Amino acid sequence: xxxxxxxxxxxxxxxxxxxxxxxxxxxxxxxxxxxxxxxxxxxxxxxxxxxxxxxxxxxxxxxxxxxxxxxxxxxxxxxxxxxxxxxxxxxxxxxxxxxxxxxxxxxxxxxxxxxxxxxxxxxxxxxxxxxxxxxxxxxxxxxxxxxxxxxxxxxxxxxxxxxxxxxxxxxxxxxxxxxxxxxxxxxxxxxxxxxxxxxxxxxxxxxxxxxxxxxxxxxxxxxxxxxxxxxxxxxxxxxxxxxxxxxxxxxxxxxxxxxxxxxxxxxxxxxxxxxxxxxxxxxxxxxxxxxxxxxxxxxxxxxxxxxxxxxxxxxxxxxxxxxxxxxxxxxxxxxxxxx
Amino acid sequence: xxxxxxxxxxxxxxxxxxxxxxxxxxxxxxxxxxxxxxxxxxxxxxxxxxxxxxxxxxxxxxxxxxxxxxxxxxxxxxxxxxxxxxxxxxxxxxxxxxxxxxxxxxxxxxxxxxxxxxxxxxxxxxxxxxxxxxxxxxxxxxxxxxxxxxxxxxxxxxxxxxxxxxxxxxxxxxxxxxxxxxxxxxxxxxxxxxxxxxxxxxxxxxxxxxxxxxxxxxxxxxxxxxxxxxxxxxxxxxxxxxxxxxxxxxxxxxxxxxxxxxxxxxxxxxxxxxxxxxxxxxxxxxxxxxxxxxxxxxxxxxxxxxxxxxxxxxxxxxxxxxxxxxxxxxxxxxxxxxxxxxxxxxxxxxxxxxxx
Numbered sequence: 061x062x063x064x065x066x067x068x069x070x071x072x073x074x075x076x077x078x079x080x081x082x083x084x085x086x087x088x089x090x091x092x093x094x095x096x097x098x099x100x101x102x103x104x105x106x107x108x109x110x111x112x113x114x115x116x117x118x119x120x121x122x123x124x125x126x127x128x129x130x131x132x133x134x135x136x137x138x139x140x141x142x143x144x145x146x147x148x149x150x151x152x153x154x155x156x157x158x159x160x161x162x163x164x165x166x167x168x169x170x171x172x173x174x175x176x177x178x179x180x181x182x183x184x185x186x187x188x189x190x191x192x193x194x195x196x197x198x199x200x201x202x203x204x205x206x207x208x209x210x211x212x213x214x215x216x217x218x219x220x221x222x223x224x225x226x227x228x229x230x231x232x233x234x235x236x237x238x239x240x241x242x243x244x245x246x247x248x249x250x251x252x253x254x255x256x257x258x259x260x261x262x263x264x265x266x267x268x269x270x271x272x273x274x275x276x277x278x279x280x281x282x283x284x285x286x287x288x289x290x291x292x293x294x295x296x297x298x299x300x301x302x303x304x305x306x307x308x309x310x311x312x313x314x315x316x317x318x319x320x321x322x323x324x325x326x327x328x329x330x331x332x333x334x335x336x337x338x339x340x341x342x343x344x345x346x347x348x349x350x351x352x353x354x355x356x357x358x359x360x361x362x363x364x365x366x367x368x369x370x371x372x373x374x375x376x377x378x379x380x381x382x383x384x385x386x387x388x389x390x391x392x393x394x395x396x397x398x399x
Numbered sequence: 400x401x402x403x404x405x406x407x408x409x410x411x412x413x414x415x416x417x418x419x420x421x422x423x424x425x426x427x428x429x430x431x432x433x434x435x436x437x438x439x440x441x442x443x444x445x446x447x448x449x450x451x452x453x454x455x456x457x458x459x460x461x462x463x464x465x466x467x468x469x470x471x472x473x474x475x476x477x478x479x480x481x482x483x484x485x486x487x488x489x490x491x492x493x494x495x496x497x498x499x500x501x502x503x504x505x506x507x508x509x510x511x512x513x514x515x516x517x518x519x520x521x522x523x524x525x526x527x528x529x530x531x532x533x534x535x536x537x538x539x540x541x542x543x544x545x546x547x548x549x550x551x552x553x554x555x556x557x558x559x560x561x562x563x564x565x566x567x568x569x570x571x572x573x574x575x576x577x578x579x580x581x582x583x584x585x586x587x588x589x590x591x592x593x594x595x596x597x598x599x600x601x602x603x604x605x606x607x608x609x610x611x612x613x614x615x616x617x618x619x620x621x622x623x624x625x626x627x628x629x630x631x632x633x634x635x636x637x638x639x640x641x642x643x644x645x646x647x648x649x650x651x652x653x654x655x656x657x658x659x660x661x662x663x664x665x666x667x668x669x670x671x672x673x674x675x676x677x678x679x680x681x682x683x684x685x686x687x688x689x690x691x692x693x694x695x696x697x698x699x700x701x702x703x704x705x706x707x708x709x710x711x712x713x714x715x716x717x718x719x720x721x722x723x724x725x726x727x728x729x730x731x732x733x734x735x736x737x738x739x740x741x742x743x744x745x746x747x748x749x750x751x752x753x754x755x
Contacts, residue, residue: 095729119726128678133670134475138723141468155573159671224571224676
């Protein structure tokens, strides 16, 4: 055993001593929260296509579970060691990842936050994202307009993302309430509202199973709920199942955010009333283009005027347009959907 | 010369004859290998580790085989490594601890929040965190040794209790690195590093190695260590031989809890922040058990070398880093590690035959 140890140590030292800089071509990293959520799968496809078109290498990493900060830290370290030119990241823990992002920037890598802004937002060189607050606001306005006068007596279930309150979940939630016309109290936190129309705040982990359980919990509090806000379409689909189980699927408005193809199909089928569609493919391909530019001459990407990030756009998709709320129809939503 | 003395002459005359001695009857290479592995249980993981480093070095070249990357692997496994040290102690007594990761995360939150919420000096908060770790270990130890609840059940419950306490106590607040740097540098102490050439050794990594060396010495050369092995091998026989089984179990669980609290300190140093939703709380137990099992330590207790757990953690780290650098889908890493786990236990069963 000793011989083996000493041998390894010697070989390591010998090879490491003659370390030479590798002359590899430009490469980029994409770090997503998980690699099972279709949103991130699509993002990866968009990045891979853009990387191939630009002739650069792309390495993709993901956490094992949502909220897996450790795996993302390890991925950033790998990108630095790998000599990548830039990193595109959707952070699992927007505050905890910051020291690693700083490390990467100090090492000369361009770091772009995709979809989810870091905390603080300027910890990354740039942020390419959906305006999640606007996305929430659109479905809030649509729900209020669709209910008309009944909006004053609405009973709302808020199906959020996670108890750690990631910014994306907070922005959508608070945007929805603002659009609906409810006082958000502290706009940086959900769950502190005092409006009696909000029946419950439950977390879903952004999947069907979580959505169903959360909806069941809310119905236990008040079976008369008639408006359901959901963090994303899988959660909405789960909530619909819980409502269908008690025969209330037709008299409840479910609104959501994402614009994935199954979600848009659910809008067509009447499962979801309206959803705000975002464009992950565009985020990823713009991100890769920015890294290529940065690697070539050090140009940093610029923000959308008036915002502290680059807005990749959002559209409301619904089968029943409401007065005063701009929307696109299901056919157009299907053309532009992902996943 | 009396009769009674003369029989000793037989010994003198027949020094060539062997008396009570184990005969190595197995012939051939395989038999010898099996015997060697039985004597040195950490040999297999070490060979796998060296092979893996060599293979990835050949495929990836200088990017992987540089002092920077190789020491980076050490930094990436330091938390799981320390947790695996705690896990090893418990598994050597034929137990299992599902709560190690959760205890570590709770201790990070205690160390952080006592400093920031209650204004306790950071050094004192560290000690409070360590005390909590040891205290939780003591509760588990008592339930296992006195109340006779199986360790799996005790720590399964403890895992949930500790995770929930973490969320409740922290109110899900992440403490940011900028605050920690400004007001509690002591918490970040283990994140400091020594640079030698391109190699980076964080204090956390050095502490992890010291923990393994110290425990290896204690397990091999002290009465306490031999008692741990004896209790794990056969508690009744140990009791009959005069070992205080209750005291030994208590000491093991308290020690494991303490080491988890040390892992908490290592964690704060590594991430420079305190996040109650750190995934170590949820998967740290599985990761540490994986390291221990790949390290050739028997889940049936009483057998294995603690260095095996260290090598086991490193093997996982090397695979993860190598496959990431090669740009492979992360699922391949999990698939390969799954195969390693089953392979390691299959090998363990084969080696055990040497003693039967």
